[in-house]
Amino acid sequence: MMSEFLPTLEFAKQLDEKDTLSRFREEFYLKPGTIYMDGNSLGLLSKRAEKTLLETLEDWKQYGIDGWTQGKHPWFYMSEELGKKLAPLVGASEEEVIVTGSTTVNLHQLVSTFYKPEGKRTKILADELNFPSDIYALQSQLRLHGLDPDTHLIRVKSRDGRYLDEEDLIQAMTDEVALVVLPTILYRSGQILDMKRLTEAAHKKGIIIGFDACHSAGSIPHYFSEWDVDFAFWCNYKHLNGGPGAVGALFVNRKHFNQLPGMTGWFGSNKEKQFDMEHTFTPANSAGAFQIGTPHVLSLAPLIGSLDMFHEAGIERIREKSLKLTQYLMDLIETELAGMGFHIGSPREEERRGGHVSLEHEEAARICKSLKENGVIPDFRAPNIIRLAPVALYTSYQEVWEVVQILKTIMTEKQYEKFKNEREVVA
Ligand SMILES: Cc1ncc(COP(=O)(O)O)c(C=O)c1O
Ligand SMILES: Nc1c(O)cccc1C(=O)C[C@H](N)C(=O)O
Known part of the structure; x- marks a missing residue:
């Protein structure tokens, strides 16, 4: 767990204030009302790339x-x-x-x-x-x-x-x-x-x-x-x-x-x-x-x-933030989603953990659909994985916090039940 971790919005905002890479976020085309967590499959368009x-x-x-x-x-x-x-x-x-x-x-x-x-x-x-x-x-x-x-x-x-x-x-x-x-x-x-x-x-x-x-x-x-x-x-x-x-x-x-x-x-x-x-x-x-x-x-x-x-950002700084983001995401999952059937299927040790977190659940396919309906873009890998990639250059800690809150609501209200537990054509 992160030192001094708190599952509050204020804590997320404090992390964002201390983030030395936060200036890169505005260089990307982020869709208002959407939290993009699929940069490990297709990264977002930046103004410089355009x-x-x-x-x-x-x-x-x-x-x-x-x-x-x-x-x-x-x-x-x-x-x-x-x-x-x-x-x-x-x-x-x-x-x-x-x-x-x-x-x-x-x-x-x-x-x-x-x-x-x-x-x-x-x-x-x-x-x-x-x-x-x-x-x-x-x-x-x-x-x-x-x-x-x-x-x-x-x-x-x-x-x-x-x-x-x-x-x-x-x-x-x-x-x-x-x-x-x-x-x-x-x-x-x-x-x-x-x-x-x-x-x-x-x-x-x-x-x-x-x-x-x-x-x-x-x-x-x-x-x-x-x-x-x-x-x-x-x-x-x-x-x-x-x-x-x-x-x-x-x-x-x-x-x-x-x-x-x-x-x-x-x-x-x-x-x-x-x-x-x-x-x-x-x-x-x-x-x-x-x-x-x-x-x-x-x-x-x-x-x-x-x-x-x-x-400009430097790969060392990108890695440092990425590790913090994934650690924060896992800490939130453990505290906020306990007892809801999730299992974190990614390594906890920093030297073994890459840039995304794999969240396992037997209802994963339809939880993914529910996330999309709520404006969060994850991806699904059969049979039971929701992949979430908070990306150092454009994801904020507040967004990570929001994703977990949305997941919590989806689970408590069983919102996923209205979808079929099957993958889409391109998952
Ligand atoms: C690990 C890995 N290898 C290979 C591929 C295939 O890449 P491409 O379709 O660009 O050949 C992908 C993604 O699609 C991948 O994630
Ligand atoms: N290459 C992809 C594509 O053409 C369409 C949809 C997704 C992809 C992906 O890259 C998937 C990715 N390799 C994965 O890790 O599953």
Whole structure:
């Protein structure tokens, strides 16, 4: 529990007064009468992101084809420039990050590069709580090698359905494993995996390791280079507020820059050579080599403005506030919603807790619908999870307090009973 925690509105207001990041809130488009708690799925639009998108459209209007090298944000260098801006957020050097593709496509690209089954080392290690798209990608990569995913994809079991035990993951790193792909933060429970420990363990056993950082990019600091992680990939539309379908990103450790990407395309070229149009591929000497085709410029542009805010706020300060927000939310849930059938399915320890709180309840689907009716936007993950993400850059402590009060009213008045306990199409 927070020191001096009180479940009162006054206490929430005091926390807001002391909040050194509160000035960023007014930079976002917040809908009056709505409390947005779904920034871990799709972050909100900021005025700066809107501005850089509009500037990019203006460049198109003014320059036509010359927008590739002229204008405010020349398109030819945008993915690299954004990679430089993202690098400090994941603890990488500028050349190790490129903004390209999408999470799933980048995973395909990286597995096609780093998965090299040889002798008895033919298996890929993942986990049973992983996001489905990653599992589908790994299964299909195995099939492309003529291997059966049922025998070659190891999915390490969770002991309780919520968390993964690093010890179990390390035990599973046998000499049959060629590649490990794990999440940095689990998408349901919000558990942070000990990436440093897992990387060390994998390398001791001669295994390449990569991480899906969708839920950690923009919410916690990372030290990918220092930890010697081989590769990582993530989306920029959640905590990084790049917009729906924003271009994703990947990290490749510089020690692998000599690797030819599994899937090559002309935008992975050394920039000086690209327009020589030769049929011999000259890769960029950076993570940029892992790009394939023409960048989706209009889905990159909002990130320019958005990432500036992360630089100003600083990822350490963002993490500090995020931890306070989630702690405060859990304290309120425990005091205000006791005896109402809720279970907090997220880690209490700070070093294991990501940017959202997972609240379990057997009526979760219809409680979510009730929350929406009351102006709170959470999300639901089957079968019984309400995910609540108070976001450091735009959520106030008062909003967290209000969400819990609304939940309390929904439960005492059984407001959820008028809905069916089923998920929506996009939950
Ligand atoms: C952990 C994780 N991995 C992968 C994905 C899939 O990402 P995309 O649809 O951008 O490929 C998501 C979210 O959709 C996710 O949360
Ligand atoms: N990518 C999404 C989408 O295209 C539609 C709706 C939601 C998403 C999400 O990102 C969900 C998210 N990955 C999750 O943690 O469940």
